[in-house]
Amino acid sequence: MCLGVPALVIRVEGAEAIVRLGNVEYKASLLLLDNVEKGDYILLHAGFAIEKIDHFEAGETIRLFKEISDLENE
Amino acid sequence: MKDTARHISIHHGNGGVRMKALIDDIFLHAFDNDFLNNQSDSAILPVTGKNIAFTTDSFVVDPLFFPGGNIGKLAVCGTLNDLAVSGARPIYLSAGFIIEEGFNIRTLERIVHSMAKEAAVSGVKIVTGDTKVVNSGKCDKIFINTSGIGLIDDMHLSIGSGIRVKSGDKILLNGPPGEHGMAIMQTRGIFNFKSNLKSDCVSLSPLIKRMLKASGRMGFLRDATRGGIATVLNEIAGKCNVGLEVDETCIPVNTDVRVMCELLGFDPLYIANEGKVIAVVDDSDADDVLKVMHKMKTGKNAAIIGEVTSDHKGKTVLKTSAGGKRILDELVGDQLPRIC
Amino acid sequence: MKSGGLHFIDEFRDKDVVKKISREIKKISRKRISIMEVCGGHTMAIHKNGLMDFLPDNVTLLSGPGCPVCVSSQRFIDHSIAIGMSQDVILTTYGDLVRVPGSVYSLEKVKGKGVEVRVVYSVLEALETAKKNKKKKIVFLGIGFETTAPASAAAIIQAEKQGIGNFFLLSAHKIMPPALEKLARGETQIDGFIAPGHVSAITGYGIYHKLTGLYSRAVVISGFEPVDILQSILMLVKQIELKRFKVENEYTRVVRPEGNLMARTLMNRVFKTDNAEWRGLGWVPESGLEVSDEFSMFDATLYFNVNVPDNESPKDCICGEILTGKKKPSDCKLFSGVCTPVNPVGACMVSSEGSCAIFYKYKP
Numbered sequence: 001m002c003l004g005v006p007a008l009v010i011r012v013e014g015a016e017a018i019v020r021l022g023n024v025e026y027k028a029s030l031l032l033l034d035n036v037e038k039g040d041y042i043l044l045h046a047g048f049a050i051e052k053i054d055h056f057e058a059g060e061t062i063r064l065f066k067e068i069s070d071l072e073n074e
Numbered sequence: 075m076k077d078t079a080r081h082i083s084i085h086h087g088n089g090g091v092r093m094k095a096l097i098d099d100i101f102l103h104a105f106d107n108d109f110l111n112n113q114s115d116s117a118i119l120p121v122t123g124k125n126i127a128f129t130t131d132s133f134v135v136d137p138l139f140f141p142g143g144n145i146g147k148l149a150v151c152g153t154l155n156d157l158a159v160s161g162a163r164p165i166y167l168s169a170g171f172i173i174e175e176g177f178n179i180r181t182l183e184r185i186v187h188s189m190a191k192e193a194a195v196s197g198v199k200i201v202t203g204d205t206k207v208v209n210s211g212k213c214d215k216i217f218i219n220t221s222g223i224g225l226i227d228d229m230h231l232s233i234g235s236g237i238r239v240k241s242g243d244k245i246l247l248n249g250p251p252g253e254h255g256m257a258i259m260q261t262r263g264i265f266n267f268k269s270n271l272k273s274d275c276v277s278l279s280p281l282i283k284r285m286l287k288a289s290g291r292m293g294f295l296r297d298a299t300r301g302g303i304a305t306v307l308n309e310i311a312g313k314c315n316v317g318l319e320v321d322e323t324c325i326p327v328n329t330d331v332r333v334m335c336e337l338l339g340f341d342p343l344y345i346a347n348e349g350k351v352i353a354v355v356d357d358s359d360a361d362d363v364l365k366v367m368h369k370m371k372t373g374k375n376a377a378i379i380g381e382v383t384s385d386h387k388g389k390t391v392l393k394t395s396a397g398g399k400r401i402l403d404e405l406v407g408d409q410l411p412r413i414c
Numbered sequence: 415m416k417s418g419g420l421h422f423i424d425e426f427r428d429k430d431v432v433k434k435i436s437r438e439i440k441k442i443s444r445k446r447i448s449i450m451e452v453c454g455g456h457t458m459a460i461h462k463n464g465l466m467d468f469l470p471d472n473v474t475l476l477s478g479p480g481c482p483v484c485v486s487s488q489r490f491i492d493h494s495i496a497i498g499m500s501q502d503v504i505l506t507t508y509g510d511l512v513r514v515p516g517s518v519y520s521l522e523k524v525k526g527k528g529v530e531v532r533v534v535y536s537v538l539e540a541l542e543t544a545k546k547n548k549k550k551k552i553v554f555l556g557i558g559f560e561t562t563a564p565a566s567a568a569a570i571i572q573a574e575k576q577g578i579g580n581f582f583l584l585s586a587h588k589i590m591p592p593a594l595e596k597l598a599r600g601e602t603q604i605d606g607f608i609a610p611g612h613v614s615a616i617t618g619y620g621i622y623h624k625l626t627g628l629y630s631r632a633v634v635i636s637g638f639e640p641v642d643i644l645q646s647i648l649m650l651v652k653q654i655e656l657k658r659f660k661v662e663n664e665y666t667r668v669v670r671p672e673g674n675l676m677a678r679t680l681m682n683r684v685f686k687t688d689n690a691e692w693r694g695l696g697w698v699p700e701s702g703l704e705v706s707d708e709f710s711m712f713d714a715t716l717y718f719n720v721n722v723p724d725n726e727s728p729k730d731c732i733c734g735e736i737l738t739g740k741k742k743p744s745d746c747k748l749f750s751g752v753c754t755p756v757n758p759v760g761a762c763m764v765s766s767e768g769s770c771a772i773f774y775k776y777k778p
Contacts, residue, residue, distance in 0.1 A: 003339050003455065004561075004612050004638070004668075006422035022333040024269040029538055031568040032677040041422060043615065043668050044337070046508070046558075047536020048565050050677065051615045051668050053422055058667035062425055064645075265535040336423070338535065339509075396640035397429035398464020403775045 087207025127162035142273030146185035162224030252342035274349035320380035426639030436468035453610035454481030476739035491516030506540035517725035606632030618673025694734030733760035
């Protein structure tokens with residue numbers, strides 16, 4: 001039940017968004033999230049978009065990991 | 075006389091004129107061969123002094139039609155595959171039908187034509203059969219049983235027992251797991267996902283024929299059906315009393331299967347297949363076998379996914395993509411009912 | 415990324431990064447500490463990826479009561495079944511609940527005895543079922559914490575808007591903070607918590623402040639990929655070694671400090687808190703979510719007048735102690751002998767996120 005997966009919004013239709021993950025499409029509910037636009041990545045959980053995925057933060061987290069490897073190499 | 079009925083009635087099963095018309099129009103017309111056309115109680119088959127492989131399977135899949143196949147195609151391929159993985163060359167099939175009263179005859183024709191097509195592609199004849207009609211509600215639309223006979227050369231006799239499997243052998247898989255089960259799930263329309271998933275239902279006989287040629291000492295073969303490839307791996311470990319080490323990063327992936335599994339919490343390694351075979355091959359032959367597999371459509375994504383060891387006998391250890399290890403245990407509980 | 419790659423997932427499964435973080439943890443970690451993860455998804459991810467292999471011996475990972483199935487009492491299953499046996503009822507549920515044992519049957523077992531049970535991926539499918547089957551009563555079994563409770567709330571609000579009078583919720587929803595605080599007050603040594611990523615996406619950081627402030631525990635909100643979890647453990651170890659406790663967020667790509675206000679608003683409108691029974695923790699005040707008066711016409715406990723007998727937990731089942739980290743699955747008399755994934759006695763064995771099920775399946 002904790003299964004949340006990042007999916008790309010390809011179309012918004014009222015209170016629903018067609019999201020895509022790989023080649024699989026699903027009609028996610030937007031009843032718990034507003035201001036969703038085409039091109040956003042959302043976290044899909046039990047049929048609902050519950051949050052947007054922040055690209056910048058994702059990049060930051062990955063950068064943080066790389067920092068560890070740099071520290072290692074010093 | 076041509077029966078113009080659109081639906082199967084209980085009379086189609088009573089052995090009378092209508093049943094004869096059904097058999098003539100649908101089954102004989104599609105399966106058409108001398109043995110069957112003889113319509114004797116038994117098909118008398120000339121078989122030279124070889125070892126005979128004999129197998130049977132019944133098919134109750136729901137829905138009857140799904141992307142990549144239908145119950146008829148499944149019924150033929152399933153039995154052909156059971157013969158092929160025993161090292162046998164399939165030659166004859168039987169087909170028994172249990173049909174629910176009210177079943178649409180055109181649908182029956184489609185299923186039967188599918189069976190004829192698959193049999194022809196594999197050079198196999200359907201030489202005997204049976205039809206029963208039951209009252210509405212006594213079976214779900216249609217159930218099919220197929221039995222098959224194949225011939226095995228002496229050098230392949232041990233494949234089914236796995237007696238040759240030894241430490242150092244390589245484990246090969248011909249393509250990404252989980253396609254059939256997820257295609258069925260997708261067709262059943264539960265969970266409302268849309269994808270281009272297709273069942274991998276196919277006769278593996280041609281592929282296996284080439285694999286056997288490339289490796290004179292094939293250790294073991296098994297097709298992965300219900301329970302997925304994890305179940306086959308556990309069977310090998312148990313039956314041959316060896317340990318298996320599998321590298322998760324080497325297992326071919328179908329992205330749609332992966333996505334559906336991520337979303338729903340399934341593990342593709344336990345999802346049903348109808349066109350996947352696991353082979354245990356001598357280390358020195360592995361690359362040659364892989365090469366011939368890559369030349370065929372049913373093996374184009376084939377990979378060496380692991381090897382046999384003398385450690386942790388009876389168990390399969392999976393090296394995960396994160397680098398850690400875990401035991402790939404046997405399947406507990408049915409994830410998807412009536413998928414084959 | 416090799417073929418079959420998925421964005422925002424694969425980058426967080428890099429095995430070289432996993433190794434590097436692991437080395438860093440081993441370098442820094444001195445004290446003998448216990449860290450508890452409280453989310454079934456974390457338990458699963460740790461064992462599925464074999465992450466225990468990457469931790470030093472002085473760091474113990476405890477599995478807490480975060481699997482919603484595990485904390486659903488036997489009584490909830492019995493209640494669901496009793497309702498399911500009423501006329502014209504269709505029970506709808508998330509998949510994992512179907513094999514959880516009640517005092518006699520599981521939902522799966524009663525399917526064959528005339529109770530209609532349908533598995534759904536989303537509560538909205540249950541609502542659709544209600545729309546399409548006007549003559550039936552559709553009861554959705556609401557389990558889960560602050561991630562799924564808003565979903566149930568959204569469904570109820572839709573039911574009201576669209577006048578779907580044959581849709582009902584049987585709520586076993588719970589909220590995390592009271593349970594976490596009870597654990598912090600308990601006897602088991604817990605130095606830090608790997609906080610549930612998706613619950614936190616809804617609630618924001620606020621719910622953990624008592625844990626870091628009053629109870630002086632380390633808290634890191636974690637994602638669910640191997641790299642996320644190990645990174646979170648590293649951050650926890652740092653806090654514990656330095657004795658500087660605060661709520662940190664590893665899952666910044668999804669969790670905002672303020673959480674999802676829209677989801678929380680719906681949840682607070684449709685639910686009110688009540689005392690709730692957690693398998694293992696016992697009664698925890700103000701930790702359960704009940705349908706509020708405004709939406710009482712959708713509350714299955716009010717609509718269906720059924721008899722649910724009081725039944726004791728199975729003898730020798732120590733799910734409770736396992737859920738609170740007091741014992742390990744291997745300490746249980748029934749583990750692997752009487753209680754197996756095929757014949758589970760307690761919920762810890764049934765749920766794929768349950769400690770015992772995972773221990774049984776993944777422990778080499």
